[in-house]
Structure formats: C-alpha cells, structure tokens
Amino acid sequence: MQFTDVTYKVVLKGMTSSGKKDILNGISGSVNPGEVLAMMGPSGSGKTTLLKLLGGRLNHHPTNGGSITYNDKIYSKFLKSRIGFVTQDDVLFTHLTVKETLTYTARLRLPKTLTKEQKEKRALDVIYELGLERCQNTMIGDSFVPGLSGGERKRVCIGNEIIINPSILFLDEPTSGLDSTTALKIVQMLQDMAKAGKTVVTTIHQPSSRLFHKFDKLILLGKGSSLYFGKASESMNYFQSIGCSPLISMNPAEFLLDLANGNINDVSVPSELKDKVQTGNEASAVVHEYLVEAFESRLAETEKKKIIVSVPQDEALKIKVCSSPKRQWGASWDEQFSILFCRGIKERKHDYFSWLRITQVLSTAIILGSLWWQSDAENPKDLQDQAGLLFFITVFWGLIPVFTAIFTFPQERAMLNKERAADMYRLSAYFLARTTSDLPLDLILSVLFLLVVYFMAGLRLSAASFFLTILTVFLCIIAAQGLGLAIGAVLMDSKSATTLGSVTVMIFMLAGGFFVQKVPIFISWIRYMSFNYHTYKLLLKVQYEHLTPIVNGIKIDSGLTEVAALIAMVFGYRFLAYLSLRRMKLQ
Known part of the structure; x- marks a missing residue:
C-alpha cells in the first residue's frame, strides 16, 4: 500500500x-x-x-x-x-459465545462458493490460530455480564476480520486498555500475521519499549x-x-x-x-x-x-473511490436474513427470558387476576370492571414493546456501522431479521401472561375468544413495536427517543376514551392513530359482542376497521424506521 x-x-x-x-x-x-506499520x-x-x-x-x-x-x-x-x-472499541454481541460470534461472521463474510461446513471450519481454524480454544464456548460478556477478558475480547475482534484472510489488516489502537503483557501478546500476534505475508497497519497511543521495537x-x-x-x-x-x-x-x-x-x-x-x-x-x-x-x-x-x-x-490528484459493478456478498439475501434472524434470537433470548422479565410478566398477571378474580360479565357492574381490565392489558402490552423497541437501533448503531462498513449484509436483510426475531419471544411472553390472567379473571370462556384475545394482543405488540422502532431510528438517541415515546404513548392512552369518554374534538382525532384505542375496541368486541353493542360509550362494530388500522401501523411505522436507517451515513 x-x-x-x-x-x-x-x-x-x-x-x-x-x-x-x-x-x-x-x-x-x-x-x-x-511489515507492521505503526502510526503514533x-x-x-x-x-x-x-x-x-x-x-x-x-x-x-x-x-x-x-x-x-x-x-x-x-x-x-x-x-x-x-x-x-x-x-x-470492541463492538461485539454480549450474549453470543466466541464460537457463535466467529461462525456467524464466517457464514456472512466468506464467499458463496464455500459450503456452510467449510465456513464453520474456517471459524474453528481462526479460534485455534488466535489461541481462543479454551474460551470458545464462553459468552463475550460486558461490564454487567461475566465473560471474556479484555485481551480475549480484542482477539475475537481481530478474528472477526482475519476470518476472510485479508491481504491488509488495519487496527485502531488494538492495545488500548490492556496491560503490558497482554498488549505484547497482541502485537506479537500481529507481527506473526505480517510474517505470514499480510500487511498490517495500526495506530498505537503509547507503547512500551518492547512493543515499539516490534514495529517495522x-x-x-x-x-x-x-x-x-x-x-x-x-x-x-x-x-x-x-x-x-x-x-x-x-x-x-x-x-x-x-x-x-x-x-x-x-x-x-x-x-x-x-x-x-x-x-x-x-x-x-x-x-x-x-x-x-x-x-x-x-x-x-x-x-x-x-x-x-x-x-x-x-x-x-484526488483520492478516488471506484464502485465495483457488483458487490461481492458472502451470502444470498435469504441466507443473510436466516443467519441474522437466528443470531438475533440467540442474542436477545437472554434478556427476554431473564428472571426479571418473567417475574415482571407473571407478577403483573397474578395481581390482575387476583383483583378481577372470577368477575362476571353478565353483571353490568362487573362488565364495567372487566372493561377496565381489558384497557389495562392494552396499555401494558403497548408500553413494554414501545420502550423495548426504542433502544433497538440506537444501541446497535455501532454494530450496524461496523458490519455494514465490511459489506457483511444488505440493510434490508438486517432490518427484516431484526424486526421479526423479537416476535416469537414476544408471543411466548404474551401467551404466558394471558394464560394466567384470562382464566383467573373469568373472561369469556370459549376457545375462539381466548385465541382471538391472544391474536389481538399480539397485533397490539407488533404495532407498538413498530412505533418504538420508528422513534428510535429517526432520533438515534436513547434519551430523546424515550422522552418522545413517553409523550406519544401518554397522548395515545388519554385519547383512547377510557379515562374521558367525551374527548374534545381537537384531540379526539388522535385516537384513530392510537394502537391502544383500536386494540381496546377489538378486545371489547371479542369479549362482549354477544352481550351489548356499547361499552363505556364505545360502539362495538365488525372490527375490520380496527384490524386494518393496526396492520397499517405494523407496516407503516416499520417502513418509516427503514427509511430513517437508509438515510444514515453507513460506509
């Protein structure tokens, strides 16, 4: 070079x-x-x-x-x-193991001409080349999750790049934050790579004298x-x-x-x-x-x-950038989607099924079931109480997905930048995989919640009503998720996105008509943009269409309008999020 x-x-x-x-x-x-070129x-x-x-x-x-x-x-x-x-910075997924991290990288970055087995073998070869075999099944970890040491994390980051057997390797301060002995091992490893025929270029802040003498x-x-x-x-x-x-x-x-x-x-x-x-x-x-x-x-x-x-x-005369007539993707679009979908589920299942999240869902379900224990919708007073329960369910499964999804893209921005800069996958494959890999996990938690609440509270006992309630709540979840994804992608700042999300959800909730039945005209139009309102109407229809045409001033109709509105939100919010990511300057 x-x-x-x-x-x-x-x-x-x-x-x-x-x-x-x-x-x-x-x-x-x-x-x-x-040669190893050092920039100081x-x-x-x-x-x-x-x-x-x-x-x-x-x-x-x-x-x-x-x-x-x-x-x-x-x-x-x-x-x-x-x-x-x-x-x-060591940009890695916290809950993946070393072997999983390098295997997913190999499957995405190595040429299509190699089989899945050959790519996985290359990942194992890199693990042994970097001396990571003893910790290959250890989670990466972070400051909150126990995992690898600093030197091991840096070697995994290097492994992610050398897995494609590059001709030239660039490293930005690879010894930053490491003790002198670990730093020496990293630089010795770089020197060995150079001797094997690679070109190595690295920045380094303040190397020890032993490190300095290893640079060419x-x-x-x-x-x-x-x-x-x-x-x-x-x-x-x-x-x-x-x-x-x-x-x-x-x-x-x-x-x-x-x-x-x-x-x-x-x-x-x-x-x-x-x-x-x-x-x-x-x-x-x-x-x-x-x-x-x-x-x-x-x-x-x-x-x-x-x-x-x-x-x-x-x-x-000028630094030029030429565009190759065709990018060399390591996997087809559907393979990229499949790999990223599986990686997403493996990474996030630990958060979704943590004892804290399960305790939150189950304890809320038990409290609600106890408060509305075996209420009878045939009794007008109990019907009013049950309508309150349905509204709480709507709010609960609207809040959690919004504030979970808001952090999605701001938190993964560094990873997205890094992987897109390396042409690991198409943005569309990443987006679809990222926005669908949460759905199975959300469905499991919502079903667990409803299994407790539904029968404790004595809601309508029929298979059709039970499964329609699950579908309605799930539709609410994915619509609310879409709003959170859109807010996070547009702002790309967790604090700002959380503030906007809080205000938006509060307005949707107030305009829904449960707290104030006669909402002023200048605000009432907002209810038609609210997933809370449409979900609430659907739940009322599922539970009480055989008993009364109006509940709390809300008319029970065919439900088609509400379903159409929620489906429009599911796709509309996600389309906005995708356009926002497209506008980001990703190399």
Whole structure:
C-alpha cells in the first residue's frame, strides 16, 4: 500500500471564511506485505483519521487530496473484501459465545462458493490460530455480564476480520486498555500475521519499549503533519541527527510523543530552538514547526522517492473511490436474513427470558387476576370492571414493546456501522431479521401472561375468544413495536427517543376514551392513530359482542376497521424506521 500527499479537511461551523479545518496535511508513506506499520502521535494528531482513510472507512470528498493505492490500484468496493479493519472499541454481541460470534461472521463474510461446513471450519481454524480454544464456548460478556477478558475480547475482534484472510489488516489502537503483557501478546500476534505475508497497519497511543521495537515502520504525526516516516529502528538516529535526543534513559515511544506534544523537558534540543522557546513563544508551536521543517528538508523527499505510484497522474490528484459493478456478498439475501434472524434470537433470548422479565410478566398477571378474580360479565357492574381490565392489558402490552423497541437501533448503531462498513449484509436483510426475531419471544411472553390472567379473571370462556384475545394482543405488540422502532431510528438517541415515546404513548392512552369518554374534538382525532384505542375496541368486541353493542360509550362494530388500522401501523411505522436507517451515513 502506498499513499502520497494525503490531505483531509472537515467543515466546521464558526471556523474561518473557508469554513474548513485541516486534519491531515500531505501525509506520505508506504507499507509492504510482511511489515507492521505503526502510526503514533498525541491525541488529535490525525492518526485515526489517516487509518480510516487508508482503510476506506471515511467518505472521500473532492476537497481531500492525495493518492492511495493498493498494489497500484485505487480503492474500490471490490477491494473491501480483501481489507480487514479492527475498530478501537470492541463492538461485539454480549450474549453470543466466541464460537457463535466467529461462525456467524464466517457464514456472512466468506464467499458463496464455500459450503456452510467449510465456513464453520474456517471459524474453528481462526479460534485455534488466535489461541481462543479454551474460551470458545464462553459468552463475550460486558461490564454487567461475566465473560471474556479484555485481551480475549480484542482477539475475537481481530478474528472477526482475519476470518476472510485479508491481504491488509488495519487496527485502531488494538492495545488500548490492556496491560503490558497482554498488549505484547497482541502485537506479537500481529507481527506473526505480517510474517505470514499480510500487511498490517495500526495506530498505537503509547507503547512500551518492547512493543515499539516490534514495529517495522513508523509514522509520527503531530497536528496533522508528518514528523517522521521510515523504519522504526532508525527513528531515534534521525531525531538525534536534527539535534533532539533524550537527556535521561527513556522509552523511545515516550520520547517521540514528548517531542510531538512540544514537551522538551528532559530532552536535548538545538540551541536556536531553545532560544526561541525561552523568548516567550508557545513551546509546542515552536517545536512542532521545527520538527515539520526538519522532516520536509531532510527526510520527506527521500522517502517520497521510494514510493512508486503507478496510477495515471490525472487519477492520482484526488483520492478516488471506484464502485465495483457488483458487490461481492458472502451470502444470498435469504441466507443473510436466516443467519441474522437466528443470531438475533440467540442474542436477545437472554434478556427476554431473564428472571426479571418473567417475574415482571407473571407478577403483573397474578395481581390482575387476583383483583378481577372470577368477575362476571353478565353483571353490568362487573362488565364495567372487566372493561377496565381489558384497557389495562392494552396499555401494558403497548408500553413494554414501545420502550423495548426504542433502544433497538440506537444501541446497535455501532454494530450496524461496523458490519455494514465490511459489506457483511444488505440493510434490508438486517432490518427484516431484526424486526421479526423479537416476535416469537414476544408471543411466548404474551401467551404466558394471558394464560394466567384470562382464566383467573373469568373472561369469556370459549376457545375462539381466548385465541382471538391472544391474536389481538399480539397485533397490539407488533404495532407498538413498530412505533418504538420508528422513534428510535429517526432520533438515534436513547434519551430523546424515550422522552418522545413517553409523550406519544401518554397522548395515545388519554385519547383512547377510557379515562374521558367525551374527548374534545381537537384531540379526539388522535385516537384513530392510537394502537391502544383500536386494540381496546377489538378486545371489547371479542369479549362482549354477544352481550351489548356499547361499552363505556364505545360502539362495538365488525372490527375490520380496527384490524386494518393496526396492520397499517405494523407496516407503516416499520417502513418509516427503514427509511430513517437508509438515510444514515453507513460506509
């Protein structure tokens, strides 16, 4: 991989007249198979931006210049299948095991030409290659769920990328948050991968001296500019040649980062530089300017000559993104849906069937059954009481799905971004699998609830009424889910979505007509948009159509309008959620 004069700018409000801020200023370098290239620099120096640009994870814009080539070819969607990219954060599903995580990745990312058995074997090979065989059946876990150690989680993340046997592997601070011994194991593993013929590019914040000496090449960045590029082993000699050397025994990485930060304590510097700093100028700016000028005059041209860029000159002027005529999906649409559906059920069954959720459903059912114990609908007073029970059931199974679904896309945004950036699946396959994998779990919980309440409360004893009640409640659940999905997808912020969801459900509930029968005209129209209202009318029809035509001022009719309205909500809200996800900038 070769890159020359790479620049990157972002548009920020309140900036200068140009409205742009320089993030990268003409960065050049190259890395070959068998080499590990490390990018170092202070926070905000641009190393992660450079890594994302090189890995094709940033949207390229005409204002960004330079040339990036891979085996003399510019970036394309086809090349994406040969590139692995490990993000800084460990984005993994908490309740899947190591083996399940890597197997699902293999089935989605490996070529269609391989059979399911061959893909699963590749997942096992990666497990053994990364030394994860002892924990392959352990859940990933998180801060609340016991699982893997930090080093094991990082190896799983790396495994997710090397499972496709990429030619080039990018890693964003793979040792962040790990102890020195574990970090050394990770870097040793990367070095072994490079020796096997891969190209490895990684950002690293502050490596130990043992880690530093394992890198083949080094780019040192400061405020978006190159301060050094070349062999890592020769970096100290270069800085000594420009008059900068440590006064005490020091980790080379620590020394380089001190210089990049403009900190010259315990550092010997040329007298002219020391004089400038002592005259009251800002030390960091003066040191930065000196290092940039030194690199440009002594090293930059020499290193650029080593980088042979064979793309045509007119194409090398700007960073290009070519679209392959056809994306290389690892599985067909129906296979993607099937894999994601199964993965979704395995991941979420732990939350759905946790003791807390089951206790919530059963305890509510028992309390309701006790309060309305064997009520008799033949008695007008009991009928009014039973209508109250039906309204509570409507509200209960409207609230839970809304506030469960609201968090779906905000919580999975990082995972969706990561997997879509790697072209693991189509958005439509993910969306349909994600919005249907909850349905079997919701159905089980609602049936469990109604089995308790229905017979304890003495509701209409007929098979048709019982199953119609289940279907009505289930229709309410999936309509309410759709609303939660839409709110979450539109806002993509859990707090804002929860607030909007609370207000919306409250308005729907009040406009339903149970609390106030004569709802003002300027509000009453809202009831027709409320799943609570339509569900309540259907439940009244199922229970009392043989007894009375009107209950609590609500006329019992054929129910077709209510069913049609709920079905429209089921699909309408989900369509809105899908469009909102489409508008998200997913690489």
